[in-house]
Amino acid sequence: MFKRLFSLEWKSFFRSASVGRSLGLKILMGFLGLYFTTAFLFFGIGLYPLIVEYFPGEEPLFLVNRFVLVWLILELAYRFLLQNLPIMDIKPLMLLPIKKRKVVDFVLLKSLYSFFNFLPLLIIIPFGVYNIYKQTFNTEVIIAWMIAMIGLTLSINYANFLIKKTFTDNIKALIPVVGGIAVIGILDYFKIFESSVWFGKGLNEILNYPLLAIIPVLLFIVFYIWNQKDLENKFYLDSTLKEEVKDANTKEFLWTKRFGDLAPYLQQDLKLIWRNKRPKTTIYLSILFLAYGLIFYPNETYQDMPAFFVFVGIFITGIFMINFGQFIPAWDSGYFPLIMVQNIPLKQYLTAKAGLITFSVVVLAMLSTPYLYFGWKILLMNMVCAVYNIGINIPIILYAGSFNRKRIDLDKSPFMNYQGIGAAQWIVGLPLLLIPVLIFWGFYKIISFESGITVLFVMGIVGLFFRNRAISFIAQRYKRQKYAMIEGFKQSGE
Amino acid sequence: MITATNLTKVYNKTTVLNIEHLDIPTGQSMGLVGNNGAGKTTFFSMLLDLIQPTTGNIFNNDITVSQNEEWKSFTSSFIDESFLIGYLTPEEYFYFIGDLRKQNKADVDALLQNFEDFFHDEIIGKRKYLRDLSKGNQKKVRIVAALIGNPKVIILDEPFANLDPTTQIRLKKIIKDLTAQKETTILISSHDLIHITEVCERIVVLDKGDMVKDILTSPATLDELETYFSRDLRLNQ
Numbered sequence: 001m002f003k004r005l006f007s008l009e010w011k012s013f014f015r016s017a018s019v020g021r022s023l024g025l026k027i028l029m030g031f032l033g034l035y036f037t038t039a040f041l042f043f044g045i046g047l048y049p050l051i052v053e054y055f056p057g058e059e060p061l062f063l064v065n066r067f068v069l070v071w072l073i074l075e076l077a078y079r080f081l082l083q084n085l086p087i088m089d090i091k092p093l094m095l096l097p098i099k100k101r102k103v104v105d106f107v108l109l110k111s112l113y114s115f116f117n118f119l120p121l122l123i124i125i126p127f128g129v130y131n132i133y134k135q136t137f138n139t140e141v142i143i144a145w146m147i148a149m150i151g152l153t154l155s156i157n158y159a160n161f162l163i164k165k166t167f168t169d170n171i172k173a174l175i176p177v178v179g180g181i182a183v184i185g186i187l188d189y190f191k192i193f194e195s196s197v198w199f200g201k202g203l204n205e206i207l208n209y210p211l212l213a214i215i216p217v218l219l220f221i222v223f224y225i226w227n228q229k230d231l232e233n234k235f236y237l238d239s240t241l242k243e244e245v246k247d248a249n250t251k252e253f254l255w256t257k258r259f260g261d262l263a264p265y266l267q268q269d270l271k272l273i274w275r276n277k278r279p280k281t282t283i284y285l286s287i288l289f290l291a292y293g294l295i296f297y298p299n300e301t302y303q304d305m306p307a308f309f310v311f312v313g314i315f316i317t318g319i320f321m322i323n324f325g326q327f328i329p330a331w332d333s334g335y336f337p338l339i340m341v342q343n344i345p346l347k348q349y350l351t352a353k354a355g356l357i358t359f360s361v362v363v364l365a366m367l368s369t370p371y372l373y374f375g376w377k378i379l380l381m382n383m384v385c386a387v388y389n390i391g392i393n394i395p396i397i398l399y400a401g402s403f404n405r406k407r408i409d410l411d412k413s414p415f416m417n418y419q420g421i422g423a424a425q426w427i428v429g430l431p432l433l434l435i436p437v438l439i440f441w442g443f444y445k446i447i448s449f450e451s452g453i454t455v456l457f458v459m460g461i462v463g464l465f466f467r468n469r470a471i472s473f474i475a476q477r478y479k480r481q482k483y484a485m486i487e488g489f490k491q492s493g494e
Numbered sequence: 495m496i497t498a499t500n501l502t503k504v505y506n507k508t509t510v511l512n513i514e515h516l517d518i519p520t521g522q523s524m525g526l527v528g529n530n531g532a533g534k535t536t537f538f539s540m541l542l543d544l545i546q547p548t549t550g551n552i553f554n555n556d557i558t559v560s561q562n563e564e565w566k567s568f569t570s571s572f573i574d575e576s577f578l579i580g581y582l583t584p585e586e587y588f589y590f591i592g593d594l595r596k597q598n599k600a601d602v603d604a605l606l607q608n609f610e611d612f613f614h615d616e617i618i619g620k621r622k623y624l625r626d627l628s629k630g631n632q633k634k635v636r637i638v639a640a641l642i643g644n645p646k647v648i649i650l651d652e653p654f655a656n657l658d659p660t661t662q663i664r665l666k667k668i669i670k671d672l673t674a675q676k677e678t679t680i681l682i683s684s685h686d687l688i689h690i691t692e693v694c695e696r697i698v699v700l701d702k703g704d705m706v707k708d709i710l711t712s713p714a715t716l717d718e719l720e721t722y723f724s725r726d727l728r729l730n731q
Binding site: 263264267268271272275276334335336337338340341342343344345410483486487489490 | 542543544545546563566567569571573574576577578579580581582586590591593594595596623
């Protein structure tokens with residue numbers, strides 16, 4: 001049965017209208033994957049000798065154990081941002097004689113083959129083998145330790161799914177998780193209660209009593225079953241049936257009226273974002289990533305590398321642009337033929353989208369002004385990045401939209417309505433981020449900081465100046481691609 | 495009003511539609527019938543510039559539909575589910591379509607008044623999103639939306655399918671009222687021969703992409719069509 005489900009997945013990938021784009025992304029991700037594989041493998045092999053060299057007198061395994069908790073939290077964070085939830089189009093399977101449990105298990109087991117589960121192994125196994133080779137402890141003891149570590153990573157794998165799902169359902173549910181982690185982190189940092197040390201001591205106990213390795217494995221099983229139950233409960237076309245159908249939110253966004261001809265489209269887009277889960281997450285993400293600068297600005301290492309700050313500036317002010325913009329016009333895929341036969345000139349349609357994104361860039365730029373705290377240079381850079389985003393990046397992302405062939409189902413049942421946050425999404429954003437960084441870096445190195453900033457600013461203004469023409473050009477391209485888009489958006493499923 | 499010349503559509507070397515010449519004068523109501531795969535939806539999709547013809551052209555009020563978008567302002571249509579925006583309430587949807595067709599709220603409200611009994615008090619003012627309505631009610635919304643803004647051309651693909659009997663009868667009345675004024679050109683496809691002969695002045699039969707019959711409706715038309723569509727059955731007997 002699993003074999004058949006697997007072949008279904010395979011066909012859905014290769015027979016979809018967006019196979020070219022997906023394949024390109026997969027190849028790019030393959031290279032990145034190769035890079036990380038090598039990096040992790042070298043780190044895994046080198047970990048033992050490195051510790052011996054830099055921390056003489058420390059038992060490497062104990063030292064590593066002390067940092068496991070920190071690592072697990074980091075792992076949770078990057079999985080949250082990069083790992084896609086396992087999804088599958090269950091609707092055609094619902095009426096067939098296949099047990100729910102089978103499909104759910106397939107989906108969950110499939111996720112075990114994720115690259116993100118493979119990475120930690122590259123550290124755990126070489127490090128464990130090195131320990132066995134050095135005979136620091138008994139071989140069985142180290143094997144028990146490795147099993148425990150693998151159990152922990154897999155627990156994170158499944159815990160992430162639960163967290164990510166709650167996040168998409170309800171942003172407020174995330175607050176206790178983030179708050180809890182923050183409290184643990186702060187207590188640890190000020191050495192009030194060092195959870196990471198205690199966690200490490202717990203792991204050390206496995207070396208005394210190898211049978212304790214069963215605990216992380218049990219934890220993994222608990223998370224697995226939790227996921228299983230959760231998915232089985234959602235194995236319905238419409239699991240909202242359990243809840244009362246809520247009163248429709250009939251907010252009118254009347255203030256958009258002042259935009260004249262564009263008003264109906266803007267209203268439409270705001271309703272789209274406000275009333276559907278997936279586009280709504282782009283808003284939450286934008287706000288979340290406003291804090292991104294805090295990682296870079298206070299850090300000494302980056303002070304001499306203003307090119308990094310361009311990256312951060314483009315990212316902070318353009319995060320909504322990247323996440324929302326790259327799925328234009330797929331957001332409207334459910335009713336794309338309607339848009340095509342109604343009296344909607346494509347140029348106006350695109351102008352409205354550009355307007356919405358411009359608005360988001362302006363708002364995010366304003367929200368980022370408190371970074372003035374880190375110096376006027378940073379504020380200036382963020383503003384210039386915002387102008388660059390508006391002038392150059394918005395037309396680029398709209399142009400890229402004409403390659404979209406993949407349908408987004410806004411009304412999908414909650415079982416699989418978690419497409420969205422994944423590695424591919426960030427990769428599409430890379431050119432938008434890297435081009436301005438390279439331009440700035442070039443001018444900064446050859447001439448000066450001021451010249452780099454000026455060039456970005458002038459580019460943005462020129463782009464704004466020619467926006468009308470750029471959009472006309474893009475509209476032409478949409479017109480030519482329209483038939484292929486209609487065809488692609490008609491296909492449902494992944 | 496609508497003219498198709500040398501129109502063909504070929505998919506993988508199979509011709510799915512081949513109309514040498516079809517002319518629909520202003521104000522006519524034309525019914526399109528044919529078995530599955532006859533090319534009805536293909537024809538409508540080409541008329542709405544949703545797919546490109548392999549050869550030939552369609553003119554809507556002398557505008558070549560694939561080259562100029564002017565026809566959109568006076569043509570309205572109803573094809574399949576992909577014509578509904580699920581996250582809007584019915585009112586919002588009507589106003590949105592109205593906005594696009596240069597109708598203000600009052601105009602739309604006035605039009606909706608006429609359909610009060612058609613909606614059967616299940617659609618307006620219920621504070622529900624379209625995605626939460628039943629399939630039949632969604633269909634009613636799509637039909638009425640196609641009538642907003644006094645379109646000169648209306649295209650309805652299988653409007654009778656999946657409607658309850660009361661609504662079918664009401665819909666027939668709506669279409670008849672529209673055709674009586676002789677101003678709106680209406681194109682309807684249907685599998686229901688009784689309904690279609692009742693509301694259309696002219697019936698075109700498609701078979702595997704070819705136009706096999708083109709008749710002006712008369713009391714004998716229904717019989718003629720029934721005989722035509724049961725020909726295979728008789729051959730076997």
